[in-house]
Amino acid sequence: MTASKVRSTNRIRVFLCCAIIVAAIAGYQQIVGAASQPPALITETISETKLVTLAGNTRPEATVVNDRGPVADSFPMEHLWLQLQRSPEQEQALDRYIDQLSDRYSPNFHHWLTAKQFGERYGLAQEDLAAITGWLESHGFTVDLVYPSRVVIEFSGTAGQVREAFHTEIHNLKVNGKTHIANMSDPRIPAALTPAIVGIVSLNDFRPKPMYQLRSNYTWDSGQELDLVPADLATIYNLNPLFAAGYSGQGQTIVVIEASDVYNYPGDWDTFRSTFGLSSYTDGSFIQVHPAPGKGGACSDPGVVADDEGEAILDAEWSSATAPNAAIELASCGNTSANFGGFIALQNILSNGGSVPGVVSISYGDSEPILGRSANSYIKGLYQLAVAAGVSVFVSAGDGGAATSDFVEQNQVAQYGINVSGFASTQYNVAVGGTDFGDTYAGTNDTYWSATNNSDYSSALSYIPEIPWNDSCASELIAEYSGYTTTYGSSGFCNSSTGVNDYLDIIAGGGGASRCGTGSPKTPGIVGGSCAGYRKPSWQSGLFGNPSDKVRDLPDISLFAANGVWGHYYVFCDTDPSDGATCTGPPSGWLGAGGTSFSAPIMAGIQSLVNQYTGSSQGNPNPTYYSLAKSEYGASGSSSCNSSQGDAVGSSCIFYDVTQGDMDLVCTGSHNCYTPSGKYGVLSTSTSAYMPAYGTNAGWDFATGIGTVNAYNLVMAFGANPMPTTLSAAPATINSGSVDATGTSKPKKVTLTNKGTIAAAIGSVTATPPFAIASGTDTCSGKSIAAKKNCSFEVEFAPATPGAVTGGAINVTYNGASPTINLSGTGIALTLKAPSKETFSPVAAGGTGKPKAIKISNPATVSVSLGTTSIVGIDPTAFTITATTCTGTMAPKPGNCTITMEFTPKSGATGAQSATVGFSYTYGANTGVVSIPISGTVE
Numbered sequence: 001m002t003a004s005k006v007r008s009t010n011r012i013r014v015f016l017c018c019a020i021i022v023a024a025i026a027g028y029q030q031i032v033g034a035a036s037q038p039p040a041l042i043t044e045t046i047s048e049t050k051l052v053t054l055a056g057n058t059r060p061e062a063t064v065v066n067d068r069g070p071v072a073d074s075f076p077m078e079h080l081w082l083q084l085q086r087s088p089e090q091e092q093a094l095d096r097y098i099d100q101l102s103d104r105y106s107p108n109f110h111h112w113l114t115a116k117q118f119g120e121r122y123g124l125a126q127e128d129l130a131a132i133t134g135w136l137e138s139h140g141f142t143v144d145l146v147y148p149s150r151v152v153i154e155f156s157g158t159a160g161q162v163r164e165a166f167h168t169e170i171h172n173l174k175v176n177g178k179t180h181i182a183n184m185s186d187p188r189i190p191a192a193l194t195p196a197i198v199g200i201v202s203l204n205d206f207r208p209k210p211m212y213q214l215r216s217n218y219t220w221d222s223g224q225e226l227d228l229v230p231a232d233l234a235t236i237y238n239l240n241p242l243f244a245a246g247y248s249g250q251g252q253t254i255v256v257i258e259a260s261d262v263y264n265y266p267g268d269w270d271t272f273r274s275t276f277g278l279s280s281y282t283d284g285s286f287i288q289v290h291p292a293p294g295k296g297g298a299c300s301d302p303g304v305v306a307d308d309e310g311e312a313i314l315d316a317e318w319s320s321a322t323a324p325n326a327a328i329e330l331a332s333c334g335n336t337s338a339n340f341g342g343f344i345a346l347q348n349i350l351s352n353g354g355s356v357p358g359v360v361s362i363s364y365g366d367s368e369p370i371l372g373r374s375a376n377s378y379i380k381g382l383y384q385l386a387v388a389a390g391v392s393v394f395v396s397a398g399d400g401g402a403a404t405s406d407f408v409e410q411n412q413v414a415q416y417g418i419n420v421s422g423f424a425s426t427q428y429n430v431a432v433g434g435t436d437f438g439d440t441y442a443g444t445n446d447t448y449w450s451a452t453n454n455s456d457y458s459s460a461l462s463y464i465p466e467i468p469w470n471d472s473c474a475s476e477l478i479a480e481y482s483g484y485t486t487t488y489g490s491s492g493f494c495n496s497s498t499g500v501n502d503y504l505d506i507i508a509g510g511g512g513a514s515r516c517g518t519g520s521p522k523t524p525g526i527v528g529g530s531c532a533g534y535r536k537p538s539w540q541s542g543l544f545g546n547p548s549d550k551v552r553d554l555p556d557i558s559l560f561a562a563n564g565v566w567g568h569y570y571v572f573c574d575t576d577p578s579d580g581a582t583c584t585g586p587p588s589g590w591l592g593a594g595g596t597s598f599s600a601p602i603m604a605g606i607q608s609l610v611n612q613y614t615g616s617s618q619g620n621p622n623p624t625y626y627s628l629a630k631s632e633y634g635a636s637g638s639s640s641c642n643s644s645q646g647d648a649v650g651s652s653c654i655f656y657d658v659t660q661g662d663m664d665l666v667c668t669g670s671h672n673c674y675t676p677s678g679k680y681g682v683l684s685t686s687t688s689a690y691m692p693a694y695g696t697n698a699g700w701d702f703a704t705g706i707g708t709v710n711a712y713n714l715v716m717a718f719g720a721n722p723m724p725t726t727l728s729a730a731p732a733t734i735n736s737g738s739v740d741a742t743g744t745s746k747p748k749k750v751t752l753t754n755k756g757t758i759a760a761a762i763g764s765v766t767a768t769p770p771f772a773i774a775s776g777t778d779t780c781s782g783k784s785i786a787a788k789k790n791c792s793f794e795v796e797f798a799p800a801t802p803g804a805v806t807g808g809a810i811n812v813t814y815n816g817a818s819p820t821i822n823l824s825g826t827g828i829a830l831t832l833k834a835p836s837k838e839t840f841s842p843v844a845a846g847g848t849g850k851p852k853a854i855k856i857s858n859p860a861t862v863s864v865s866l867g868t869t870s871i872v873g874i875d876p877t878a879f880t881i882t883a884t885t886c887t888g889t890m891a892p893k894p895g896n897c898t899i900t901m902e903f904t905p906k907s908g909a910t911g912a913q914s915a916t917v918g919f920s921y922t923y924g925a926n927t928g929v930v931s932i933p934i935s936g937t938v939e
Contacts, residue, residue: 038090038125044192046135051167051188054199056372056520056529059206060409061175062182068172071181073160075170079144079298079336079344081201082132082153083378084124094122098387098428099538102623110616112390115148115351123150128196135193139165145293147351149385152378154298162203165189170203176410181205181337199374202338207259208364208423209408210311211396211600213507215592216471216564226440226449226567227592228560230276230321231458233602237559238463239322241712242609249326250283252608253357255349256315256601258332259341259364260308261288261301263576271583272317272573273324277456281324286316288330291345294352302334302341306578314572314593315363315601322605322711329357340364343382350385358617360386361604362395362429363597365421367404368516370525376422376517380534383428390617393429394604396596397421397555398510401472401665402693402702403683405525406506414506414683416525417671418515418693420554425514427537430607430622431554432600433705434469434509434561435658437568438644441467441477445567448646457587462647463710467661468558468696468703469594471507471565473499474664474682476692478565487664488690490678494666504680508663509561510596511694511702514552526671538817539623543706544633544763545699548811555705556622558658559602563594570598606711613719621718628654628717629706635763635782635813637698643707654713658704664692726755727762727785727812729819736771736797736825740860742924747774747794750821752785752812760785763813770799771808771823780812799827800924830864830923832890832930833857838917840879840903840936845910849903849936851882854917856930857896864890864921864928869899871934873915879934880904886919903936912937 086094100106113121129150133143141157159170166187173180182204189197234240242248262268269286273279290301302308316328333344342364350356368376386393398421400407403414424431439448442465450459467477479486479493486492493499514533522529533551540546546553563569569592573583581591611617618624632638632654640650643658665683667673674690675681685691694702729752736745754760764781767773777794785791799805808823834856843849858864869884879901886897905913918931 038123039087040125040127041087041195042128042131042192046131046190046192048190050191052191052194054187054189054374057186057199057203057374058184058372058524059182059204060370060524061173061180061206062171062184066173066175067184068174071159071170071172073158073163075159076156077159077162077170077203077337078156080155080157080203080338081378082136082155083198083201083374083381084132084151084153084196085198085377086122086124086151090122094384098384098620101388101619110390110619112617112619113388114353115385115389116353118385118388119148119150124196129153132193132196135190136165141165144298147293147347149351149381151381152347166200168203198377201375201378205335205337207335208340208366210308210597211363211365211399212311212314212593212595212597213399213563215569215594226445227588228568228570229457229587230278231454231456232460233321233560235458235460236463237708238710238712242715247609247612247715248281249323249605249608249612252323252326252359252612253329254319254323254326254601254604254608255329255331255357255360256312256319257342257346257360257362258308258312258315258330259302259335260305260312260332261303262313262316262330263304263309263574268313268573268575268583269316269320273320275457275573275587276321278320278324283325284320284328286320286328286330288332290333291331291348292352293348298333298336299344299348300334302332304576306576309576310574310579310591311363311597313574314570314597315361317572318570318598319361319601319605322602323608326605326608346386347382350382350389350391356389356391358390358611359392359604359608360394361601362393362423363600365396365398365404365423365510366408367419367525368422368425368514369419369521369527369531370405370408371422373518373520379422380426380428380517383426387428387620390619392604392607392618392621394432394600394607395424395429396510396600397424397431397433399434399508399595400506400510401470401508401663401683402510402512403506403665403667404510409525411506412504413680414665414667414673415669415671417527418512418683418685419527420512420514421510422517424510424554425517425534425552427534427552428620430603430625431556431705432596432603433511433555433558433703434594434596434599435466435558435704435708436469436562436566437560438465438467438660440566440568441481444646463649463656465646466560466643466656466658466708468658468663469509469562470661470663471503471505471563472665473503474666474692475503475662476664477661478503488674488678488682489676492678494680494682495678500680504666506665507563508665509555509558509703511554511663511705513549513702514554517552537622539626541817542813543626543630543700544635544637544813545697545701553702557603557625557706558704558708559599560708561594561596561599564592569594606709606714609711610715610718613715624718625706628714629700630814631761633657633699634761652713653710654717655707655709657698657707659696659698661703662692662695663703664694727752727760727814727819728755729810729821732820733822734795734824736823738826738828739797739799740830740862741799741802741827741926743798743860743862745797745825747777747796749792749794750810751790751792752780752819753790754785754787756787760814762791765793766811767795767823768808770797770805772796772798795823797823797825799825801926802827802829830860830862830926830928832864832921832928833859834930834932837933837935840934842937842939843903843905844939845905846907847905851900851902854899854901854932855896856886856899857894858890859893861892862923863892863895864923866890866897867920869917869919871915871917875913876915878903878905878909878913878936879915879917881917890921901934905936905938909938
């Protein structure tokens with residue numbers, strides 16, 4: 001081969017190699033999306049004289065009563081977080097991408113992002129980061145770290161620097177006998193920075209609350225042990241077939257996020273497993289880690305923290321109960337002067353460039369209106385980063401019912417109104433609520449529990465009917481069991497001696513609508529001001545029972561979480577002397593407790609079995625949970641999957657629909673409190689009527705969400721990967737054109753096609769007024785539309801008033817997200833057709849002219865009601881109406897009427913005579929006027 005040929009061949013090889021690389025890059029960009037430079041948001045010169053207040057970032061405890069004066073200027077404020085905000089366009093793009101991660105049709109399906117990739121695509125521009133870090137440094141702060149997500153900056157300084165830069169003072173507080181620090185007013189920053197900054201995540205040392213409640217001192221049980229041990233859980237929620245098939249968590253890592261180490265590590269965990277028969281799962285392991293961020297930043301070993309140690313060990317033990325062969329990793333960092341150590345740990349796990357776990361569990365909470373805009377935004381961003389990396393985030397929905405602010409503030413009764421936990425209310429986590437067992441209420445303990453324990457201390461015989469977990473006197477079931485017909489009023493249970501002495505609390509499974517995930521409350525801790533809820537995710541819409549409230553609703557799913565009010569509770573091993581228990585002897589002498597702190601790590605363990613079975617992390621599993629629930633509940637719920645059936649519940653059910661009981665709480669005051677009489681009322685969505693917050697119903701509800709699970713059926717259904725039902729609409733936009741007000745347009749047809757692989761169970765098809773589904777045209781409502789099949793309906797436009805109508809929509813309720821069908825039209829004002837004027841022939845004074853018939857017609861498609869015909873004007877007596885048919889109702893086109901008139905000038909009249917003849921008319925709530933000028937001349 002000659003040298004020239006060799007060079008030519010090499011060029012060809014280089015060209016082909018480059019072409020392959022370009023094609024590979026193009027394919028990568030198609031799937032992952034090209035990393036484009038984000039736009040700069042800071043476009044103005046930073047001026048310290050033009051400031052903007054970052055509203056809603058002051059704790060409710062920061063009051064004059066609690067104030068003990070400012071801290072010293074030298075007081076260290078270390079490792080603070082500045083939460084940044086991306087552009088609205090970036091936020092929308094991120095939401096689309098996260099949706100595509102769980103969309104099997106999308107090329108981005110399960111294409112997870114590292115923190116670096118996340119930051120390159122959805123973080124702030126480098127020039128914005130430089131401007132912000134430069135501003136911080138100009139005020140003397142040290143910038144510790146810009147996290148790779150490029151939406152969080154960690155910085156350190158002093159209280160004096162915080163006052164000088166953010167225009168708020170850090171004070172000492174004394175609250176409930178404990179000392180704290182907090183900012184006393186909302187921070188302020190230069191206006192030029194506000195397009196890129198949400199605010200400081202925290203300037204106080206108040207910590208979120210762990211969501212577990214020690215066993216209550218109640219005596220409902222009939223003598224045998226009714227506490228819950230791991231083997232009971234496996235029986236009740238059908239884990240045993242999974243374990244038998246080899247799905248027990250092998251190869252899976254579950255991270256429990258904590259703010260403390262375990263007191264007796266790993267001894268208590270080992271004792272728990274050996275006592276309850278879990279030590280035979282030899283792949284199971286337990287480690288404690290303190291994840292560093294990679295460079296800069298901080299994560300100190302928190303040691304054993306008395307208020308948090310119990311949470312840490314119960315999470316580690318009970319996550320292992322549902323995935324006994326999984327690796328349990330307790331990730332904790334010490335709290336800083338202002339930040340929660342658990343979030344430091346999770347932020348570092350996601351950001352340090354190492355491997356990420358498939359599942360994370362968080363058992364802490366704080367209310368949306370207490371957290372404020374900056375902290376809520378930080379939590380949302382942290383979970384976005386997690387699910388984009390393929391991590392499933394399970395969070396306790398809360399232990400304070402729909403009154404999380406009061407729970408956090410440790411109030412005995414609700415005073416702050418309805419609100420939910422900001423730790424659990426984002427669209428990117430699974431909010432896990434709590435149930436209790438209904439057998440004690442029903443008097444059926446012996447049906448569901450053996451009189452003797454097995455060697456692993458279990459005694460549950462089957463699935464047990466469930467009710468919402470609720471310890472409060474506002475529980476209708478407790479009130480009824482105690483002999484009362486109502487919970488409220490002076491003669492109601494909450495104002496009785498038993499209710500006050502034994503059940504005056506706000507302990508219940510968390511739930512409710514997101515109401516302050518964005519914006520800022522007027523009063524700290526209470527929904528109001530500019531508060532608004534997180535938008536409802538598309539996967540939550542359309543599930544039977546879930547309200548059309550346009551916001552994120554909690555919880556998503558529930559599991560047993562009671563602390564003994566009906567005799568049932570969890571046991572766990574914790575030898576920390578500060579918790580006052582040992583792990584010797586039978587577990588009846590161990591610590592007993594309940595709370596969504598148990599249900600969250602337990603559900604995280606079940607999800608790890610899903611991951612093991614499918615061979616893949618799932619990111620946010622909610623889209624699949626809800627898709628499966630929509631298939632099971634259909635358009636009206638599933639009677640065979642009703643939890644109240646207990647051991648007779650259907651064997652194929654994935655979810656158990658909890659339909660009995662409530663999570664309502666006792667309250668005082670004016671915020672969402674129904675108090676018709678007596679000292680105590682009950683939490684209610686109305687203050688003038690009893691509308692408890694909240695009860696159960698068929699399908700989804702605020703008390704238990706979708707319901708509880710049959711773990712085996714859930715894993716199998718998840719693994720089967722059924723294509724979610726997806727209805728497409730054609731056309732997707734309808735303009736009905738111009739239509740007479742109070743009239744009705746010609747119907748336009750819409751066809752719905754099921755593009756999924758499972759049937760679409762359609763409940764109803766409705767249109768927002770003034771649009772409506774034409775009678776007799778709907779072949780969709782109440783029907784099951786098979787895959788690839790279609791149905792149709794016709795849409796009418798019936799404007800009540802004149803004017804353009806936009807933003808109309810069709811809502812299709814079914815086991816999927818409603819297709820978008822945009823409707824518009826214009827209502828036309830109705831104007832009767834009449835002569836512009838009438839002129840009569842001349843007549844002598846005192847005479848009578850020739851009669852003239854004046855015709856008025858209706859050009860519209862609707863009828864009108866006519867008023868009294870009259871003559872007004874300068875010379876009304878010069879004209880006479882001799883007959884008229886313009887009375888009553890004028891029919892639609894070609895409807896008409898006639899006014900017959902004569903010119904009758906009075907004696908002595910001279911010259912031109914003029915007046916106006918006419919009448920008013922109405923159509924619907926609209927009015928119109930016919931006014932015809934008339935004239936004549938006196939001879």
